[in-house]
Amino acid sequence: xxxxxxxxxxxxxxxxxxxxxxxxxxxxxxxxxxxxxxxxxxxxxxxxxxxxxxxxxxxxxxxxxxxxxxxxxxxxxxxxxxxxxxxxxxxxxxxxxxxxxxxxxxxxxxxxxxxxxxxxxxxxxxxxxxxxxxxxxxxxxxxxxxxxxxxxxxxxxxxxxxxxxxxxxxxxxxxxxxxxxxxxxxxxxxxxxxxxxxxxxxxxxxxxxxxxxxxxxxxxxxxxxxxxxxxxxxxxxxxxxxxxxxxxxxxxxxx
Amino acid sequence: xxxxxxxxxxxxxxxxxxxxxxxxxxxxxxxxxxxxxxxxxxxxxxxxxxxxxxxxxxxxxxxxxxxxxxxxxxxxxxxxxxxxxxxxxxxxxxxxxxxxxxxxxxxxxxxxxxxxxxxxxxxxxxxxxxxxxxxxxxxxxxxxxxxxxxxxxxxxxxxxxxxxxxxxxxxxxxxxxxxxxxxxxxxxxxxxxxxxxxxxxxxxxxxxxxxxxxxxxxxxxxxxxxxxxxxxxxxxxxxxxxxxxxxxxxxxxxx
Amino acid sequence: xxxxxxxxxxxxxxxxxxxxxxxxxxxxxxxxxxxxxxxxxxxxxxxxxxxxxxxxxxxxxxxxxxxxxxxxxxxxxxxxxxxxxxxxxxxxxxxxxxxxxxxxxxxxxxxxxxxxxxxxxxxxxxxxxxxxxxxxxxxxxxxxxxxxxxxxxxxxxxxxxxxxxxxxxxxxxxxxxxxxxxxxxxxxxxxxxxxxxxxxxxxxxxxxxxxxxxxxxxxxxxxxxxxxxxxxxxxxxxxxxxxxxxxxxxxxxxx
Numbered sequence: 001x002x003x004x005x006x007x008x009x010x011x012x013x014x015x016x017x018x019x020x021x022x023x024x025x026x027x028x029x030x031x032x033x034x035x036x037x038x039x040x041x042x043x044x045x046x047x048x049x050x051x052x053x054x055x056x057x058x059x060x061x062x063x064x065x066x067x068x069x070x071x072x073x074x075x076x077x078x079x080x081x082x083x084x085x086x087x088x089x090x091x092x093x094x095x096x097x098x099x100x101x102x103x104x105x106x107x108x109x110x111x112x113x114x115x116x117x118x119x120x121x122x123x124x125x126x127x128x129x130x131x132x133x134x135x136x137x138x139x140x141x142x143x144x145x146x147x148x149x150x151x152x153x154x155x156x157x158x159x160x161x162x163x164x165x166x167x168x169x170x171x172x173x174x175x176x177x178x179x180x181x182x183x184x185x186x187x188x189x190x191x192x193x194x195x196x197x198x199x200x201x202x203x204x205x206x207x208x209x210x211x212x213x214x215x216x217x218x219x220x221x222x223x224x225x226x227x228x229x230x231x232x233x234x235x236x237x238x239x240x241x242x243x244x245x246x247x248x249x250x251x252x253x254x255x
Numbered sequence: 256x257x258x259x260x261x262x263x264x265x266x267x268x269x270x271x272x273x274x275x276x277x278x279x280x281x282x283x284x285x286x287x288x289x290x291x292x293x294x295x296x297x298x299x300x301x302x303x304x305x306x307x308x309x310x311x312x313x314x315x316x317x318x319x320x321x322x323x324x325x326x327x328x329x330x331x332x333x334x335x336x337x338x339x340x341x342x343x344x345x346x347x348x349x350x351x352x353x354x355x356x357x358x359x360x361x362x363x364x365x366x367x368x369x370x371x372x373x374x375x376x377x378x379x380x381x382x383x384x385x386x387x388x389x390x391x392x393x394x395x396x397x398x399x400x401x402x403x404x405x406x407x408x409x410x411x412x413x414x415x416x417x418x419x420x421x422x423x424x425x426x427x428x429x430x431x432x433x434x435x436x437x438x439x440x441x442x443x444x445x446x447x448x449x450x451x452x453x454x455x456x457x458x459x460x461x462x463x464x465x466x467x468x469x470x471x472x473x474x475x476x477x478x479x480x481x482x483x484x485x486x487x488x489x490x491x492x493x494x495x496x497x498x499x500x501x502x503x504x505x506x507x508x509x510x
Numbered sequence: 511x512x513x514x515x516x517x518x519x520x521x522x523x524x525x526x527x528x529x530x531x532x533x534x535x536x537x538x539x540x541x542x543x544x545x546x547x548x549x550x551x552x553x554x555x556x557x558x559x560x561x562x563x564x565x566x567x568x569x570x571x572x573x574x575x576x577x578x579x580x581x582x583x584x585x586x587x588x589x590x591x592x593x594x595x596x597x598x599x600x601x602x603x604x605x606x607x608x609x610x611x612x613x614x615x616x617x618x619x620x621x622x623x624x625x626x627x628x629x630x631x632x633x634x635x636x637x638x639x640x641x642x643x644x645x646x647x648x649x650x651x652x653x654x655x656x657x658x659x660x661x662x663x664x665x666x667x668x669x670x671x672x673x674x675x676x677x678x679x680x681x682x683x684x685x686x687x688x689x690x691x692x693x694x695x696x697x698x699x700x701x702x703x704x705x706x707x708x709x710x711x712x713x714x715x716x717x718x719x720x721x722x723x724x725x726x727x728x729x730x731x732x733x734x735x736x737x738x739x740x741x742x743x744x745x746x747x748x749x750x751x752x753x754x755x756x757x758x759x760x761x762x763x764x765x
Contacts, residue, residue: 027540028301030282045540046301046538046556048300048301071561071584072327074327089602090345090600090602092343092362108363108602108620110363122664125620126638128380143638143656144427144638144656146398148426152474152482153395153425154377154423155474155485155489156488156489156491157474168664171658172427172682172684174445189656189684189686189702190445190684190700190702190716192444206460206716217662219662220669221665221666227665228662230662230665233666234664234665234666236666283538283556285537303555306581327582329582329599347599347617363618365617381636383635383653383681399654401653401681403681406730407727407730407740408650408680409632409650409744410737410740410743410744411744412730412731414730447700461715462715
């Protein structure tokens with residue numbers, strides 16, 4: 001019924017859904033009723049966008065402009081993503097998550113819902129973001145990281161994890177409930193983190209302990225410059241205005 | 256060909272499959288030959304139900320009534336699920352598993368087959384249940400847990416894990432082959448468990464060691480009551496007759 | 511449009527793709543332009559084969575003969591697989607990977623691209639193979655293993671892992687960047703490996719340490735024979751000429 005060459009004829013699109021200009025929808029994708037997709041966004045094939053769920057309280061799923069959702073992904077109604085969302089394949093996002101601009105969600109990552117996510121957050125493949133997680137800006141989360149929330153499972157107590165700006169969580173780490181990862185921290189691979197953290201510090205191990213100031217780690221590119229804060233050497237994919245913002249932060253001693 | 260408004264027209268359903276009353280089948284789902292689905296069950300879209308496999312020995316896949324299988328899930332022929340099965344998305348279940356009532360299987364969980372699973376078992380997202388696992392009743396398994404079976408991989412020796420009633424395995428833990436987790440145990444997050452266990456005990460670490468009686472852990476809801484056995488404070492989703500059964504167990508000193 | 515009874519009518523196949531004799535394509539599968547699939551290969555349903563990507567530099571995806579790709583899998587253009595590739599479900603394979611014969615890739619496994627993989631490699635479910643990984647012949651990788659590549663994430667430095675012939679990595683282990691696992695090593699479950707290795711040795715723990723010569727581990731099949739090298743007792747699925755080749759290697763003292 002869509003008189004739009006960007007919509008594959010096998011896509012099933014509710015007439016109640018609102019699609020902006022130049023929205024592309026791939027083969028065999030379903031877009032349900034309670035969805036707003038902004039201009040220039042692509043939804044690849046085999047996706048389900050706006051799955052109905054009683055926990056969503058009927059809130060509309062809103063996907064910002066210039067977004068790109070790769071195939072086999074599932075988004076429930078009830079969440080909001082600002083512009084330039086990019087996902088891998090087979091992503092699952094439940095209801096009531098509010099995310100900022102330029103979020104990247106890797107293949108197989110599972111966002112359980114009721115989360116708050118800042119701008120320019122990059123989650124790699126197969127990350128598990130438990131309910132009530134609060135993630136700042138410019139955070140990196142690597143494969144198979146789990147953000148937990150229940151201090152004595154199963155229970156009715158939900159104490160989500162807080163991750164502050166510029167923090168990095170390496171692969172296969174578990175962050176225990178109610179833990180706050182302070183600005184600029186690095187969590188080593190396969191760690192179990194449940195202690196109080198200080199900013200710009202490396203924690204590692206099972207259980208994770210304080211190792212050193214993160215800036216002690218040196219780049220292995222031959223320069224021997226500090227590897228952290230990573231923003232001082234890694235700028236791929238960030239626009240100029242963001243990098244200028246980072247420089248101001250440095251000048252002000254924020255990070 | 257199905258004169259049934261609950262079956263999406265794009266679903267591919269073998270005429271040899273047996274569907275009960277009020278069975279709903281979503282878009283682009285395939286139901287193969289050797290399948291019985293009981294009344295009032297929903298199979299969402301993009302699923303494959305009853306995948307043929309020579310290891311199934313031709314045994315029919317049977318899904319009990321009032322079940323709900325979420326989208327993109329794959330079930331092989333040769334397994335049996337009693338009533339009220341509920342799954343997340345992208346679940347994979349291989350052949351020759353026998354499961355009780357009210358099983359919950361989370362998104363991305365992979366049951367490798369040849370397992371025995373009791374009643375009211377709840378597996379969260381991305382659990383990996385190796386072949387020959389035996390899981391009791393009222394067991395909880397959290398994300399990224401792996402139940403192994405080969406003591407010296409690769410080999411022809413398969414020694415599955417046994418998990419007794421009311422046990423809880425926290426996220427990212429590996430249970431080594433031939434390990435028995437006794438009734439009411441709690442396994443901490445990111446543990447590697449391979450030792451003999453006693454009932455109602457907390458084991459944690461890599462390698463996991465005995466920490467204390469599980470009931471020493473206190474609820475963080477302000478009450479300071481024991482957090483384990485969890486059945487004494489967590490009853491969401493269990494029907495009255497089950498909760499009465501639990502009270503009798505308490506009175507008899509079983510747990 | 512395909513006058514071929516082995517192609518499901520709902521499959522979407524580019525006329526630019528090259529399909530050999532007796533190629534089977536399942537329901538709702540998409541095969542894109544830049545693909546060569548050799549004779550007697552089966553692609554099950556809901557797959558995407560040859561996803562276009564600017565990082566592929568337009569290189570054709572080539573899948574060798576007698577291969578079997580299970581449903582819901584996604585292969586990008588730009589990689590090459592020799593004959594007898596077998597996959598589980600929901601596999602993701604990115605661009606620029608070169609793989610040998612008889613590769614097995616388990617359900618949910620994610621190969622990030624730019625990897626070199628030998629002959630007869632067997633990856634189980636949910637393995638994460640980072641970019642720049644180099645994997646020899648007859649290697650086994652078990653569920654939830656992560657092969658990393660960035661020594662100080664995020665950065666532009668990519669130092670992939672090298673895994674030599676006959677090595678075995680047990681479930682839930684992380685291999686740190688630039689690590690070489692020598693011939694015939696065994697890495698224990700839930701390990702974090704970042705040290706220099708010697709051949710035919712067991713490493714285990716978080717962080718992983720040298721435990722003993724791998725051959726000290728005994729088979730639990732009653733024989734008490736050494737469990738490693740595994741090729742001396744486990745031959746299921748390997749053809750006669752491979753087993754003869756292994757015997758020659760033994761005679762020459764290679765492993």
